[in-house]
Amino acid sequence: MNEQLTIAMPKGRIFTEAVDLLRNAGFNLPPEFDDSRKLIIDVEEENFRFILAKPMDVATYVEHGVADLGIAGKDVLLEEERDVYELLDLKISGCYLAVAGIPDTKMNDVAPKIATKYPNIAAAYFREQGEQVEIIKLNGSIELAPLIGLADRIVDIVSTGRTLKENGLVEYETITNVTSRLIVNPVSYRIKDERISELVKRLNEVI
Ligand SMILES: Nc1ncnc2c1ncn2[C@@H]1O[C@H](COP(=O)(O)OP(=O)(O)OP(=O)(O)O)[C@@H](O)[C@H]1O
Ligand SMILES: O=P(O)(O)OC[C@H]1O[C@H](OP(=O)(O)OP(=O)(O)O)[C@H](O)[C@@H]1O
Numbered sequence: 625m626n627e628q629l630t631i632a633m634p635k636g637r638i639f640t641e642a643v644d645l646l647r648n649a650g651f652n653l654p655p656e657f658d659d660s661r662k663l664i665i666d667v668e669e670e671n672f673r674f675i676l677a678k679p680m681d682v683a684t685y686v687e688h689g690v691a692d693l694g695i696a697g698k699d700v701l702l703e704e705e706r707d708v709y710e711l712l713d714l715k716i717s718g719c720y721l722a723v724a725g726i727p728d729t730k731m732n733d734v735a736p737k738i739a740t741k742y743p744n745i746a747a748a749y750f751r752e753q754g755e756q757v758e759i760i761k762l763n764g765s766i767e768l769a770p771l772i773g774l775a776d777r778i779v780d781i782v783s784t785g786r787t788l789k790e791n792g793l794v795e796y797e798t799i800t801n802v803t804s805r806l807i808v809n810p811v812s813y814r815i816k817d818e819r820i821s822e823l824v825k826r827l828n829e830v831i
Contacts, residue, residue, distance in 0.1 A: 626671050626819065627671075627816050627819060628671050628672070628673055629671065629672050629673070629692050629693060629816065629819055629820070629823070630672075630673045630674075630675065630690070630691045630692050630693070631672060631673070631674050631675070631691060631692065631693045631694065631695070632674075632675050632677050632682045632685040632686055632691035632693070632694035632695070632696075633674050633675065633676050633677070633682075633694075633695055634677060634678070634679035634682050634694075634695055634696060634697070634804075635676050635677065635678060635679065636678075636679055637679075637717055638679060638695060638697065638716065638717045638804050639676070641716040641717055641804070642695045642714070642716060642804065643657045643658075645714060645716060645827065645830060645831070646827075648830040649823075649826040649827050649829065649830045650826060651667075651670055651672070651826075652667070652669055652670060653667060654667065657674075662676070663675060663676045663677075664676075675690075675691055677694075679696065679697060679700060680700055680703075680704070682694040682695065682696040682700065682807075683696050683700055683701060683704045683706035683708055683807060684704070684706060686706065686708045686807050686808065686809050687706040687707050687708050687809065689809045689811060689812065691809070692808065692809055692812035692816055692820070693711075693806060693807065693808050693809075693812070693820065693823070694708070694806075694807045694808075695714065695804055695805070695806060695807075696804065696805060696807055697717060697802055697803070697804050697805075698800070698801075698802045698803060698804070698805055699719075699721060699742065699745070699781065699802045701805060701807065702742075702744075702745050702800070703742045703743075703744050703745050704744075705744070707810065708807040708808060708809060708810070709807065709808050709810055709813060710805045710806070710807055711805075711806045711807065711808050711813075711820075711824055712805065712806040712824060712827060712828065712831070713803055713805055713831075714803065714804045714805060714806055714827070714831060715803050715804075715831050716803065716804045717802075717803065717804045718783075718801070718802065718803050719781050719782060719783040719801075719802050720781070720782055720798055720799070720800065720801045720802055721742065721745060721779060721780070721781060721782075721798075721799040721800050721802060722779070722780065722781075722782045722795045722796070722797060722798050722799060723738075723749070723777050723778070723779055723795070723796045723797040723799065724767075724770075724777065724778050724779075724780065724782070724788055724793050724794060724795045724796060725770050725776060725777040725778065725793060725794070725796060726770050726771070726792070726793060726794075727792070727793075727794045729776070731755075731757075731776040731777060732776050735756060735757060735758045736755070736757050736758070736776040736777065737757070737758045737759075737760055737769075737774065737775040737776050737777075738750065738757045738758070738759050738760065738775055738776070738777050738778065738779055739760045739762050739766055739769030739770070739774055739775035739777075739778045739779075740759065740760070740761065740762065740766060740778060740779040740780060741761070741762060741763060741764065741766060741780065742779055742780075743759045743761045745779065745799065746759050746779040747759050749779065749799050760774065760775055766778045766780040767780070767787055767788065767791045767793055770793065771791060771792075771793075777796065778793075779799065781802065782795060806824070806827065808820060
């Protein structure tokens, strides 16, 4: 049976690469995917509904079952710990999470401050290192924090390394590599298994 599949797509950086991947896998995505402000795009020919979400929210839509599938960065999956299954490493939008700060500086001995958009990942990382830290949640421009004395270190995404370099910061430790993943709602996976397996198979051929 050809039930409709709803797929949550991350707006922003990952989007274009994800659309290219789906097109390479032979799915016919219309020009709306290249230039549109629409948040729901139905592709009747393929019986897909795409919803365009903030990257950090993709796993939330999938967990709640309003999307069957989603594409999300591994950073988001580690941070959010949503009840979803990871089906595929799509190997797109590669980057990594790192601890960075001002060169040749030590962290404060007592409760050093860590600024980050990823409070759960940062807390888990320093807990494993046996360090007691204070996490300061920011929503962007994380590199500002050590420069103006808000934090001893940051935990943030590094891709080209340009933002760190241009702000005179250095990387201290790598936490984990990040690529985008295909995720699925556990119930959808059971009841729409045929369609989902077909999608996974076609994507697998072009990854
Ligand atoms: N250089 C990078 N910086 C941040 N995220 C990156 C980078 N390279 C790849 N990614 C991936 O892209 C995702 C974030 O995408 P994007 O930056 O478009 O959204 P965002 O962080 O929510 O941005 P904003 O809040 O500015 O809209 C991350 O979850 C990560 O998996
Ligand atoms: O290593 P690079 O290639 O320089 O990429 C890393 C930078 O990109 C992201 O910021 P983003 O551009 O999303 O801006 P933000 O400060 O609003 O999060 C990330 O938070 C780093 O600051």
